[in-house]
Amino acid sequence: MHDRNVTYDVVVVGGGSAGVAAAVGAARMGASTLLLEKNPYFGGAATHSSVLTYCGFFAQQDPLLQVVGGVGNELLERLRRYGVYREPYRNPRTGNVIVPLDSELTKLALDDLVLQHRVTPLLHCQVIEVERSGDCVSTVIGYDHAGKLRISAQAFVDASGDADLSALSGAEVVQGSPEGMVQASTLVMRIGGVHPSVSLDKSIFEQAIQKAKQEGYHHLSKERGMLLRLPKSGDVLAMFADEDVDALQSAQLTKAEISARKQAWEYMDVFCKYIPGFENAYLVQTGPAMGVRETRHVLGNYILSGEDVVNGIRHDDAVARGGWPIEIHRPGKPAEYLSIKNQAYYDIPLRSLTVRGFKNLWCAGRIISCDALAFASVRVMGTAFATGHAAGVAAAYYAATKKYDVTAIRQELIQQGASI
Ligand SMILES: Cc1cc2nc3c(=O)[nH]c(=O)nc-3n(C[C@H](O)[C@H](O)[C@H](O)COP(=O)(O)OP(=O)(O)OC[C@H]3O[C@@H](n4cnc5c(N)ncnc54)[C@H](O)[C@@H]3O)c2cc1C
Incomplete structure (x- = not known):
């Protein structure tokens, strides 16, 4: 990219699990899509902090129940073709089902996925400022060694893991639990x-x-x-x-x-x-970098709760499923778990991917609008693929129509193979 002043339909900030899924979901709707990442590769915590197991693709239920399809599943199929994924692994003691990863092949698979769907990738670029116009974000300012880049779009997804884009936009964000505690x-x-x-x-x-x-x-x-x-x-x-x-x-x-x-x-x-x-x-x-479980969360039009998670609650505006139990990490202590009812899954509503007060901004991954207990489940990477996919489709739909239409967004997600 030689032009330092560019325009896209959709811009996704952060190329972790949620960001890659968001960008691919948006591009599959025909939106010109930029995926911005400050690291030299995609994958977020998986590739940059050696978190080499995808959790959340499968519920705890036996027989095996896959709860995340769509872009996330496309990635699993790619890893299968590379010969590094056959079947998920079920922990016989806890019932948790995980997908172990190879770091370098995960980087390669994410590059391939992004390029195959004609997403424009931009690595080594950090978003440091935002310009807004009323209740919309209009432009993000990225920074690289040559200075600032101005990147404008019709719609944006914050998949930064730290809610950088939302916070820079002046959106309401909270850090950790109401008491200000974050996971280890x-x-x-x-x-x-x-x-x-x-x-x-x-x-x-x-x-x-x-x-x-x-x-x-x-x-x-x-x-x-x-x-x-x-x-x-x-x-x-x-x-x-x-x-x-x-x-x-x-x-x-x-x-x-x-x-x-x-x-x-x-x-x-x-x-x-x-x-x-x-x-x-x-x-x-x-590492390479310290694995950070929690910083900011966005406040959306619905705050997904721990009650929603453990009771496996369904929502009319469901756009993703969470199948990982609540898993709390207090510093220095062993992990604490709370299962989902019937070892099944709960719905994640589109309202918890919205950013209060903004029309053209969505959030995805570990920063979505939820309380501390729900966070302890939604934060995992399989679920981040699902919320990212949904946020990307919602953003592309808004870019094309200037509308928020749950039925149309759900239909598009189903067409793209999402499990909802
Ligand atoms: C130690 C540890 C163990 C874990 N274990 C597991 C596990 O076993 N399985 C599992 O599924 N999950 C696990 N998790 C949780 C999981 O890794 C994260 O919650 C998940 O990666 C969230 O995905 P994400 O896409 O929201 O964010 P991330 O993976 O954090 O990706 C966010 C991306 O945004 C980029 N970014 C941030 N700010 C900017 C900016 N301003 N400009 C440009 N780019 C930016 C970052 O560089 C990063 O690549 C673990 C987490 C930790 C820390």
């Missing part, structure tokens, strides 16, 4: 050289960490964390190094990243010392 951030560790016979039973690691704490290791947070063996490499992903941080602020994030890296090295020491099979283990990578 975690620096993911990728560990190589672990003997294939090592069991990833959480209690083995918990005992080792407790012993280490008694013996004077004092920079460890979580005792019971998530562990996963990656396909192909056999590397182990370990999510232990928690930090309680306001991740909107670089000064706080700096302290947290440095502290979490120190934790990661201390965890390595402990695992190698106390867990048989870790003798030759080494730290392949942290």
